[in-house]
Amino acid sequence: METSVKTDTSIVERKDVLNFDQTKILYIEDNEDNLSLVKQLLELRPNVRLMSTAYGNKGIQMADKSHPDLILLDLNLPDMNGDEVVEILKKQPSTQDIPICILSADAQRSQITRLKSMGVADYLVKPLDIAQFLAVIDQLASSGKSSGAAEGTP
Numbered sequence: 001m002e003t004s005v006k007t008d009t010s011i012v013e014r015k016d017v018l019n020f021d022q023t024k025i026l027y028i029e030d031n032e033d034n035l036s037l038v039k040q041l042l043e044l045r046p047n048v049r050l051m052s053t054a055y056g057n058k059g060i061q062m063a064d065k066s067h068p069d070l071i072l073l074d075l076n077l078p079d080m081n082g083d084e085v086v087e088i089l090k091k092q093p094s095t096q097d098i099p100i101c102i103l104s105a106d107a108q109r110s111q112i113t114r115l116k117s118m119g120v121a122d123y124l125v126k127p128l129d130i131a132q133f134l135a136v137i138d139q140l141a142s143s144g145k146s147s148g149a150a151e152g153t154p
Contacts, residue, residue, distance in 0.1 A: 028059035
């Protein structure tokens, strides 16, 4: 099946947006198709290094150890709920300032509001709008670097 996606090419083609040495993004997602899509989209940002895991607990450990500039998080994980991941990350001093963006098919306004009140920086609904996804990545990864989320890393 072939799909056609209309995008704002000015956003999609901006490879210079994150012109830092390297931007680290952690994606906690158990669906291989979703992970593959995000990998393909992030190829439009050549200085982004994507790390991933399918498990919430492993994602928490990876965030604590590698201090990514941004965390992308699915809510339905095999070992724990994404809400729990957010709660733990926001309580740990080493990860509390890392921006978190939820990627979920759940578009309920109450869910979005609740998670944003827990400290989530943004919430994108699947299927992803490519231009919106890249704009959010550019903005949040930059804010993660400026907030010191990657402090202590080379």
